[in-house]
Amino acid sequence: xxxxxxxxxxxxxxxxxxxxxxxxxxxxxxxxxxxxxxxxxxxxxxxxxxxxxxxxxxxxxxxxxxxxxxxxxxxxxxxxxxxxxxxxxxxxxxxxxxxxxx
Amino acid sequence: xxxxxxxxxxxxxxxxxxxxxxxxxxxxxxxxxxxxxxxxxxxxxxxxxxxxxxxxxxxxxxxxxxxxxxxxxxxxxxxxxxxxxxxxxxxxxxxxxxxxxxxxxxxxxxxxxxxxxxxxxxxxxxxxxxxxxxxxxxxxxxxxxxxxxxxxxxxxxxxxxxxxxxxx
Numbered sequence: 499x500x501x502x503x504x505x506x507x508x509x510x511x512x513x514x515x516x517x518x519x520x521x522x523x524x525x526x527x528x529x530x531x532x533x534x535x536x537x538x539x540x541x542x543x544x545x546x547x548x549x550x551x552x553x554x555x556x557x558x559x560x561x562x563x564x565x566x567x568x569x570x571x572x573x574x575x576x577x578x579x580x581x582x583x584x585x586x587x588x589x590x591x592x593x594x595x596x597x598x599x600x
Numbered sequence: 601x602x603x604x605x606x607x608x609x610x611x612x613x614x615x616x617x618x619x620x621x622x623x624x625x626x627x628x629x630x631x632x633x634x635x636x637x638x639x640x641x642x643x644x645x646x647x648x649x650x651x652x653x654x655x656x657x658x659x660x661x662x663x664x665x666x667x668x669x670x671x672x673x674x675x676x677x678x679x680x681x682x683x684x685x686x687x688x689x690x691x692x693x694x695x696x697x698x699x700x701x702x703x704x705x706x707x708x709x710x711x712x713x714x715x716x717x718x719x720x721x722x723x724x725x726x727x728x729x730x731x732x733x734x735x736x737x738x739x740x741x742x743x744x745x746x747x748x749x750x751x752x753x754x755x756x757x758x759x760x761x762x763x764x765x766x767x768x
Contacts, residue, residue: 502606507647508708510610514617516701521621523693524686529626529672533633536664537617540640543652551647555717556724556736559649563737566659567748571755573664577671578762584675585765593687 500551507548515541528583528590532576539569601646609646612639624681630668637661648721651730 521534550558
């Protein structure tokens with residue numbers, strides 16, 4: 499059927515997810531952190547589609563649709579917060595935003 | 601899917617996202633991410649998910665990334681281009697990410713697939729992926745589907761309220 503085994507898709511998804519984790523933990527720019535979150539969500543989508551294909555079950559693809567919905571909402575809300583933050587502080591660097599620090 | 605095509609797509613997806621997330625200029629990062637999403641859509645096509653491949657291009661590459669570009673346009677990115685790319689804790693970040701990666705590779709070494717469903721490739725091919733997905737989505741998952749529209753409504757209202765200049 500498919501010469502590439504399920505394992506290959508899972509490992510690709512893991513590598514993509516870890517790229518996102520690395521970007522999220524290390525970048526200073528909030529925009530790049532949001533992009534890292536998108537990469538992580540896409541990695542999860544990829545593993546769900548792969549499982550859906552290999553288990554002959556469409557529920558994985560239904561779940562991917564919901565993940566895309568939530569990702570779109572998250573991007574809209576997050577970028578709106580970023581815009582209002584930038585209006586008040588004129589910076590998008592996380593280490594310059596430290597009002598909440600104890 | 602052809603193993604060579606899979607190898608190319610895997611290398612391109614991981615490489616493009618790694619390059620995108622280390623760019624200094626956020627505009628370059630977003631453009632590279634769009635290329636990465638197109639590669640992911642090809643991968644979805646190979647997995648028999650045509651509808652999701654279309655959604656991936658329309659929603660991710662077409663809508664979300666354009667939203668990012670608009671926001672970058674509104675912000676002053678001069679400071680970001682001149683400043684440091686990474687926080688001081690980047691060695692910790694890279695070691696955490698690679699440690700977690702190794703751990704998960706070991707953990708997923710022998711995945712046992714669960715119970716097989718009824719939607720085999722033949723069944724999906726006989727009624728097309730979009731129709732099969734719709735028949736599952738609009739019968740078994742109608743309530744979560746309605747909830748998803750509520751989530752989108754909250755996101756629209758929230759984004760407008762948050763980005764508004766002054767609340768009276």
